[in-house]
Amino acid sequence: xxxxxxxxxxxxxxxxxxxxxxxxxxxxxxxxxxxxxxxxxxxxxxxxxxxxxxxxxxxxxxxxxxxxxxxxxxxxxxxxxxxxxxxxxxxxxxxxxxxxxxxxxxxxxxxxxxxxxxxxxxxxxxxxxxxxxxxxxxxxxxxxxxxxxxxxxxxxxxxxxxxxxxxxxxxxxxxxxxxxxxxxxxxxxxxxxxxxxxxxxxxxxxxxxx
Numbered sequence: 001x002x003x004x005x006x007x008x009x010x011x012x013x014x015x016x017x018x019x020x021x022x023x024x025x026x027x028x029x030x031x032x033x034x035x036x037x038x039x040x041x042x043x044x045x046x047x048x049x050x051x052x053x054x055x056x057x058x059x060x061x062x063x064x065x066x067x068x069x070x071x072x073x074x075x076x077x078x079x080x081x082x083x084x085x086x087x088x089x090x091x092x093x094x095x096x097x098x099x100x101x102x103x104x105x106x107x108x109x110x111x112x113x114x115x116x117x118x119x120x121x122x123x124x125x126x127x128x129x130x131x132x133x134x135x136x137x138x139x140x141x142x143x144x145x146x147x148x149x150x151x152x153x154x155x156x157x158x159x160x161x162x163x164x165x166x167x168x169x170x171x172x173x174x175x176x177x178x179x180x181x182x183x184x185x186x187x188x189x190x191x192x193x194x195x196x197x198x199x200x201x202x203x204x205x206x207x208x209x210x
Contacts, residue, residue, distance in 0.1 A: 003048040007083040007108070009101065010055045010073060011091040016065040017161050018089035018118055022168035023051070029176050029184040038183060045177040052080050056101040065089075077104045082111055090118030090161070114154045114171070118164060148193055166193045 006026070008019065027033055030049040034042065055063055055073040062070035077100060086108060097105075109115060149158045149167040156171065158164040169192030172181050185192070 003050060004085070005050050005052065005081055005083050007052045007054060007080055007086040009086065009088045009105070010053055010063040010071055011089060011095060011097075012056065012063060013095070014063075014065050014089040014091045015118070015161050016067045018158075018164050019065070019087065020068070021162070021165040022087060022116065025165060025168045025184075025188055025190065026172060027051075028188050029172055029180055034180070034183070037187065042179055042183065046180045047176060052083070054080055054104075056098055058098075058100050058104075077101075080104075080108075083108055084113050086112055086115050088115070088117040089164075090158075112154060114156055116156045116158075116164075116167065116171070118158045118160070163193075165190065 008023065027049060029046055031043050031046045032049070034046050038046075051074075053071065053074045054077060055061070058077050060073055062072060064070050086105070088105070105115075148160070148163040149156065149170065151157075151170075156167055158167040169185065169190065172184065173192075176184075
C-alpha cells in the first residue's frame with residue numbers, strides 16, 4: 001500500500017485521549033508496527049504511515065495536554081508536506097485558534113482526504129469555513145445528538161473523548177485492507193462501537209446546540 005501522510009495539529013490543553021487513542025489505533029495498522037508480527041504478504045498490504053506533528057503556535061515550545069508528557073512539534077506549518085489526513089484533537093470549548101493555525105487548516109483542507117476532529121472543537125473553536133459554510137460556528141451546521149461519530153463528506157467528527165477511538169476504528173475499517181484491519185484490531189484488543197446508538201446522548205438532553 002502506498003505511503004500515507006497524516007498531520008496532527010497540537011493544541012494547548014487538548015484532551016490527551018482524543019489524540020493518543022486514534023493515533024495509536026491507526027498506527028497499529030502500519031507496516032512499521034506489523035512487520036514484527038505479521039507475514040510479509042500481509043505486511044505488504046499495510047499502509048506506510050508518516051506522522052507530522054505541528055503546534056498551533058507554529059514553534060517548538062512544549063505543548064501540554066490535559067495529561068501525559070509535554071510534546072514537541074516535529075515540523076512547522078511551512079514545512080509540512082502535502083497531507084492525506086489531518087487530526088485536530090478536542091480542546092477546551094472556549095479555545096481560540098491562533099490566526100496562523102486557522103490559515104493552515106483553511107489552506108490545507110482542499111488537499112485532505114479527510115479531517116478528523118471532535119464536536120467541541122468544531123462548535124467553539126474552529127470558527128472558520130472550510131467547505132462552503134459547513135464549518136461556521138453556530139451557523140449552517142446540523143448537530144447530531146444520538147451518534148458517537150458522524151461522517152459528513154470528508155469531515156469526520158467524534159462526539160466525545162472516547163468516541164474518537166470508535167471514529168478511528170471506522171476509518172481504518174473502510175480505508176485499510178480487511179485482513180490488515182482484522183489483525184490490527186485484534187492486536188489492539190478493541191471491539192469498536194458503532195456510530196449509533198450513543199449511550200451518552202442523555203448528556204445533551206435540554207442542551208440547545210443550534
